[in-house]
Amino acid sequence: MGLKQGGMTRAWRTGVFANVVLICALAASVAVGTITLVRQLSWQHDLRFDLTAERTYSLSAADTSMLRALEAPVTVLFAWGVDRDIAQRVLDAQGAPRADLLAQHYRPLLQDAARRVHRVLEEWSHVTPHLTYNVIDADSAPRELEIEARRLGYNPEDLLNTVLLVQGSRRREIPLRRMMHAVQWGFFPAVAGALPRFPQPPSSWGISEELAPALRALCSGSMPLVGVVVGHDSLIETGSRAFADLGAFLQSEGYEGRALEIARAESLLPFACIIVPAPKKPLSARDMEQLRDYEQAGGRILLIGDPRFAEDYARLLEPFGTRLLSQVVDDRRLRDPSRESAADLQSMSFCVGQHAVDSPLKDRAALYLGPTRPIQVGTDHAPGVERVPLLRASADADAIPVTHDSSRGTYAAIEGQRSKAANAILGVAVNRTHQGSARESRVIVLGGGGILSPDEFALATHFGNRDLLLNCMTWLCDRPFSPQQSAREEARPRLVSVAALSNPLRWVAVIVLPLLAFAVAIAVHLVRRSP
Amino acid sequence: MNRTLILFRRELLALMAAPGTWVLVGLSWLWLGALYRWQVLPSAGHGDLQYMLWQGTLHAVNMQILFVPLLTMRCVSEEKRSGTIEMLVTAPVGDHEIILAKFAAAWVVNILLWGVLPLYSLIAQQTGGDPDWGPVFAACFALLGAGAVLTAIGVFASSLTQNQLLAAFIGLLLTFGFLYAPRLVPADWTWTQGVLASGDLLRQVEEAARGIIDVVAVTFQICMCALFLLFATRSLEVRKWA
Numbered sequence: 001m002g003l004k005q006g007g008m009t010r011a012w013r014t015g016v017f018a019n020v021v022l023i024c025a026l027a028a029s030v031a032v033g034t035i036t037l038v039r040q041l042s043w044q045h046d047l048r049f050d051l052t053a054e055r056t057y058s059l060s061a062a063d064t065s066m067l068r069a070l071e072a073p074v075t076v077l078f079a080w081g082v083d084r085d086i087a088q089r090v091l092d093a094q095g096a097p098r099a100d101l102l103a104q105h106y107r108p109l110l111q112d113a114a115r116r117v118h119r120v121l122e123e124w125s126h127v128t129p130h131l132t133y134n135v136i137d138a139d140s141a142p143r144e145l146e147i148e149a150r151r152l153g154y155n156p157e158d159l160l161n162t163v164l165l166v167q168g169s170r171r172r173e174i175p176l177r178r179m180m181h182a183v184q185w186g187f188f189p190a191v192a193g194a195l196p197r198f199p200q201p202p203s204s205w206g207i208s209e210e211l212a213p214a215l216r217a218l219c220s221g222s223m224p225l226v227g228v229v230v231g232h233d234s235l236i237e238t239g240s241r242a243f244a245d246l247g248a249f250l251q252s253e254g255y256e257g258r259a260l261e262i263a264r265a266e267s268l269l270p271f272a273c274i275i276v277p278a279p280k281k282p283l284s285a286r287d288m289e290q291l292r293d294y295e296q297a298g299g300r301i302l303l304i305g306d307p308r309f310a311e312d313y314a315r316l317l318e319p320f321g322t323r324l325l326s327q328v329v330d331d332r333r334l335r336d337p338s339r340e341s342a343a344d345l346q347s348m349s350f351c352v353g354q355h356a357v358d359s360p361l362k363d364r365a366a367l368y369l370g371p372t373r374p375i376q377v378g379t380d381h382a383p384g385v386e387r388v389p390l391l392r393a394s395a396d397a398d399a400i401p402v403t404h405d406s407s408r409g410t411y412a413a414i415e416g417q418r419s420k421a422a423n424a425i426l427g428v429a430v431n432r433t434h435q436g437s438a439r440e441s442r443v444i445v446l447g448g449g450g451i452l453s454p455d456e457f458a459l460a461t462h463f464g465n466r467d468l469l470l471n472c473m474t475w476l477c478d479r480p481f482s483p484q485q486s487a488r489e490e491a492r493p494r495l496v497s498v499a500a501l502s503n504p505l506r507w508v509a510v511i512v513l514p515l516l517a518f519a520v521a522i523a524v525h526l527v528r529r530s531p
Numbered sequence: 532m533n534r535t536l537i538l539f540r541r542e543l544l545a546l547m548a549a550p551g552t553w554v555l556v557g558l559s560w561l562w563l564g565a566l567y568r569w570q571v572l573p574s575a576g577h578g579d580l581q582y583m584l585w586q587g588t589l590h591a592v593n594m595q596i597l598f599v600p601l602l603t604m605r606c607v608s609e610e611k612r613s614g615t616i617e618m619l620v621t622a623p624v625g626d627h628e629i630i631l632a633k634f635a636a637a638w639v640v641n642i643l644l645w646g647v648l649p650l651y652s653l654i655a656q657q658t659g660g661d662p663d664w665g666p667v668f669a670a671c672f673a674l675l676g677a678g679a680v681l682t683a684i685g686v687f688a689s690s691l692t693q694n695q696l697l698a699a700f701i702g703l704l705l706t707f708g709f710l711y712a713p714r715l716v717p718a719d720w721t722w723t724q725g726v727l728a729s730g731d732l733l734r735q736v737e738e739a740a741r742g743i744i745d746v747v748a749v750t751f752q753i754c755m756c757a758l759f760l761l762f763a764t765r766s767l768e769v770r771k772w773a
Contacts, residue, residue, distance in 0.1 A: 524547075
């Protein structure tokens with residue numbers, strides 16, 4: 001008190017206050033500066049330590065380097081909620097979606113998906129200052145979604161359950177369903193007494209696996225040009241849904257898909273890769289010649305065969321000692337059990353695993369090939385050719401010669417000539433270097449057109465088809481393989497039985513420990529009161 | 532340093548010898564235990580230990596909003612009210628040493644408040660669970676950091692007034708604001724989101740409870756702790772000189 005009244009003038013006091021305020025402001029600035037500096041450092045070096053046993057939150061080196069290399073801002077918008085497709089599954093007799101079923105069965109599924117996507121985006125945002133994200137629960141905040149959608153020029157419904165990556169004027173849309181492997185959405189019939197099919201969560205998730213390549217594609221700048229051969233009544237023709245799906249897929253992966261009529265093309269050389277999707281009408285000799293010239297100049301081609309159509313690309317494949325046989329593979333072990341024909345092949349066991357294209361998918365992803373032609377890999381080939389089988393049938397497979405009816409798009413199997421075709425090759429990757437060409441030519445031949453079937457490819461019920469095609473494109477276009485092209489193992493949940501834990505927890509945590517603390521309080525009180 | 536240690540020992544003994552401290556500890560253990568048993572643990576089936584740890588850690592932080600101001604309200608204000616502060620500030624110890632000792636003692640008691648949390652994981656392990664100890668360690672580390680920041684805020688609030696209740700109220704407002712202000716900002720104020728995101732203590736604890744220790748978060752916690760202790764020291768100094 002003496003000090004306070006010891007003749008301090010008003011100016012002195014003001015000076016002290018000013019001094020204190022100045023020191024505090026200076027200290028606050030130093031603190032903010034230190035935090036900012038460390039934050040800046042964290043963009044360049046990994047300053048986060050993942051202590052989980054499974055390293056659940058550790059990004060792969062490829063993802064980290066990709067994110068650190070971002071120079072322009074990327075905005076990610078993810079809106080999730082009940083969309084039109086889901087609403088259709090729970091209609092009542094009046095045709096209105098049932099809110100109770102949506103809340104009970106679909107919201108938790110979507111919520112889990114949203115939480116996982118959110119987590120990946122959050123991890124990403126820690127690595128780079130150039131990535132910002134916004135996750136919107138469209139059911140709770142429809143207005144927010146509407147504002148964002150209008151700002152970006154979208155219809156709100158189109159953004160639902162889609163991750164939208166935006167960098168400047170470039171955009172990538174990745175549907176949530178693509179990240180939910182083999183999810184069963186189920187349905188609830190409006191008719192009384194009809195049995196519902198309950199939705200089942202995905203067997204695995206592929207969130208980083210889908211988002212990382214899309215971001216890489218978005219930021220890569222130039223997009224390799226991919227020609228899709230049309231004009232031969234192929235499996236994929238301009239204007240068809242399959243063409244639109246393939247185009248969207250290529251774009252989302254950073255390729256520019258373009259319809260290619262070989263006869264009208266001035267040159268095939270601008271194309272980084274050409275896809276020939278099982279032409280119903282055989283390619284003309286001139287087309288084949290152009291394709292061969294392209295291959296010899298170091299071109300990259302994906303050839304799809306189909307037992308329904310006669311085209312076997314013989315002239316193109318001859319130097320590689322490879323031939324698409326006019327047969328169909330009948331494999332009871334690798335067939336699609338839901339289909340009648342044993343020639344409709346679908347399995348997780350096709351991949352051989354000796355090549356970068358198929359090894360990430362071996363025993364991990366189901367492929368739907370449909371009716372498939374076997375591929376003969378003979379000994380007679382040009383020098384310097386390398387051939388690696390990608391897909392094989394099982395040891396129990398048979399091969400049945402077929403006659404093609406290209407006009408109707410069917411084939412007739414000649415059952416009497418069935419022969420053993422154990423481990424028949426169904427897909428092969430070949431490459432060779434030509435004299436005078438600096439670039440190695442690469443060709444992938446797949447014996448089944450089912451790989452491009454829109455239902456399996458775009459509706460994402462068989463994710464292996466997309467992955468195989470992506471890996472084919474990656475190898476053909478000489479792009480770096482990302483570790484994300486193979487599924488990451490999910491961290492196992494650590495569960496504890498509620499029945500076993502609840503009693504000890506109640507006794508120790510709720511009764512014994514608090515009582516102990518209260519007993520100490522009483523003891524302390526008594527000790528203090530005693531003289 | 533020696534003087535700080537002596538002061539710290541004196542403060543800690545004073546806190547430990549106060550029945551109120553143990554009542555507070557007992558209440559916080561009861562609170563955490565009851566929440567863990569009846570809210571975090573599912574009613575039947577199996578509980579996800581990782582999720583339970585995450586929830587428990589958040590409860591432990593939120594609990595501190597109420598308990599830390601009650602713990603720290605006496606720190607400086609009681610000395611001011613009783614007049615013992617004059618003896619203390621005229622003793623051969625620096626203001627910063629007084630504040631540091633009071634803070635450290637309160638922090639130790641603060642650790643006691645939530646210190647039972649890893650015990651729940653141990654109980655889960657004894658009953659057949661397999662907790663991931665990495666996230667448990669990270670959660671404790673984050674609670675240490677967050678506890679330090681909130682205790683420093685409480686000490687600062689206590690240094691502002693000689694009325695204990697007022698100190699507790701100011702502490703309550705400050706701790707609540709510090710934890711929740713970054714989340715109360717409207718989503719369309721995008722420019723503030725980035726700034727506030729790095730100062731979101733609750734988010735830092737959430738992350739740690741998932742098993743991540745972020746050096747940026749630790750730096751933030753150390754800086755904020757130092758800053759509020761400096762404010763408290765200056766507040767004491769102002770009283771002395773003004």
